[in-house]
Amino acid sequence: xxxxxxxxxxxxxxxxxxxxxxxxxxxxxxxxxxxxxxxxxxxxxxxxxxxxxxxxxxxxxxxxxxxxxxxxxxxxxxxxxxxxxxxxxxxxxxxxxxxxxxxxxxxxxxxxxxxxxxxxxxxxxxxxxxxxxxxxxxxxxxxxxxxxxxxxxxxxxxxxxxxxxxxxxxxxxxxxxxxxxxxxxxxxxxxxxxxxxxxxxxxxxxxxxxxxxxxxxxxxxxxxxxxxxxxxxxxxxxxxxxxxxxxxxxxxxxxxxxxxxxxxxxxxxxxxxxxxxxxxxxxxxxxxxxxxxx
Amino acid sequence: xxxxxxxxxxxxxxxxxxxxxxxxxxxxxxxxxxxxxxxxxxxxxxxxxxxxxxxxxxxxxxxxxxxxxxxxxxxxxxxxxxxxxxxxxxxxxxxxxxxxxxxxxxxxxxxxxxxxxxxxxxxxxxxxxxxxxxxxxxxxxxxxxxxxxxxxxxxxxxxxxxxxxxxxxxxxxxxxxxxxxxxxxxxxxxxxxxxxxxxxxxxxxxxxxxxxxx
Ligand code: SF4
Ligand code: SF4
Numbered sequence: 001x002x003x004x005x006x007x008x009x010x011x012x013x014x015x016x017x018x019x020x021x022x023x024x025x026x027x028x029x030x031x032x033x034x035x036x037x038x039x040x041x042x043x044x045x046x047x048x049x050x051x052x053x054x055x056x057x058x059x060x061x062x063x064x065x066x067x068x069x070x071x072x073x074x075x076x077x078x079x080x081x082x083x084x085x086x087x088x089x090x091x092x093x094x095x096x097x098x099x100x101x102x103x104x105x106x107x108x109x110x111x112x113x114x115x116x117x118x119x120x121x122x123x124x125x126x127x128x129x130x131x132x133x134x135x136x137x138x139x140x141x142x143x144x145x146x147x148x149x150x151x152x153x154x155x156x157x158x159x160x161x162x163x164x165x166x167x168x169x170x171x172x173x174x175x176x177x178x179x180x181x182x183x184x185x186x187x188x189x190x191x192x193x194x195x196x197x198x199x200x201x202x203x204x205x206x207x208x209x210x211x212x213x214x215x216x217x218x219x220x221x222x223x224x225x226x227x228x229x230x231x232x233x234x235x236x237x238x239x240x241x242x243x244x245x246x247x248x249x250x251x252x253x254x255x256x257x258x259x260x261x262x263x264x265x266x267x268x269x270x271x272x273x274x275x276x277x278x279x280x281x282x283x284x285x286x287x288x289x290x291x292x293x294x
Numbered sequence: 295x296x297x298x299x300x301x302x303x304x305x306x307x308x309x310x311x312x313x314x315x316x317x318x319x320x321x322x323x324x325x326x327x328x329x330x331x332x333x334x335x336x337x338x339x340x341x342x343x344x345x346x347x348x349x350x351x352x353x354x355x356x357x358x359x360x361x362x363x364x365x366x367x368x369x370x371x372x373x374x375x376x377x378x379x380x381x382x383x384x385x386x387x388x389x390x391x392x393x394x395x396x397x398x399x400x401x402x403x404x405x406x407x408x409x410x411x412x413x414x415x416x417x418x419x420x421x422x423x424x425x426x427x428x429x430x431x432x433x434x435x436x437x438x439x440x441x442x443x444x445x446x447x448x449x450x451x452x453x454x455x456x457x458x459x460x461x462x463x464x465x466x467x468x469x470x471x472x473x474x475x476x477x478x479x480x481x482x483x484x485x486x487x488x489x490x491x492x493x494x495x496x497x498x499x500x501x502x503x504x505x506x507x508x
Contacts, residue, residue, distance in 0.1 A: 164459065169456070172451035179490065
């Protein structure tokens, strides 16, 4: 089964993806509402996989819900919680249910999450997972056995354009391209000049790059991210801009900033699209799109 | 090479000794002495701590190398006191605990947690540099083991968590892949980092691992 998202990627249009987070529990009301809200406004919706190593309803469950509602899901798969048997099994299941897009991630470390004593698996890494997908498409599994019914995926990966040091990250980026990544959703970016430099390099490769846009919901959050989230740097002028408005206006200003960045990326065709992460504020993604003039 | 240990919380030791009144304490003169977890001093301290919770310490000894064959001799020398005990509390790494358990009939209780096999970088600072995975790749990673030094054991380059050369799990810890990158770059061998490393063979030597040298 071909991926609708892949067609969009290849259409040359400015691609928009966003993401939803499954709940901790069986109450799906909120995530279903977010899916409803986003499914016709974006080209595909990522479903996070125990993001930040916090145990939640599974990504594949969220993807099925998107599928049922007629949306286009991107299955996020980390290597933290499953060995190669479980990862391959999940790919078979996803494929059989028409979930045709996968984002291959290493996964956050176990100790940052809420099950701090759990065993981190990391039997495969994100690169090996990409290769596994390509292998399974050829009708084989990692054990060298034939599959009765192969899979077909549009496979993606992530890259952190603001990583320090950058070169090891770029080397891994290239290895991911070689391993078969077709698209990249980047870690959140705020410094467009820096991102432009990364894009000059990335443009040399036959892959689509969707810039990660993380909504800044307050000045405090912006400062926190700059100080604590690896590879994220919010320039001081954006922090000042948020600080200058009254507290209740901050979210709106954040929406405006995100919209402005998306518009700038699109106008100068700096990258192939954006991946919007609203982190708990999925409600306002349509407002971000409106602010971007989309 | 040293077997690095840490003493268990006394409360845990006390619980394990719950049904034993007469305790024989065994320390180790090698690694556990070096790490100050099972030398004479720590054995003496344990003795008085146990006495403080109304245990009878029926005897004690510090074996030169607890994991060695010679431990059998040391056990024989202490036979009377051991026969007179309900259990042996062993302040060596688990290799020593295991070895001693083959020479005496008493229940053996470990007083230490065995953490890793490490090297001493600077006096008193021990670091794990090899996890004994059975399929060594450090010829391609500038002598730094990514299986051990990278929190996630990644073999194909850094995750997205590298933060100014530090690891996402601990700002004090170097990111293994930054170190590997820097060393390979200095050696002008960065092309090695571009090489795809296939999934690791975790059954290179299936557990329990044994080797017979003929
Ligand atoms: S790759 Fe690492 S863990 Fe494996 S044998 Fe070599 S140093 Fe030890
Ligand atoms: S930050 Fe570096 S050492 Fe830590 S898990 Fe990632 S690659 Fe490994």
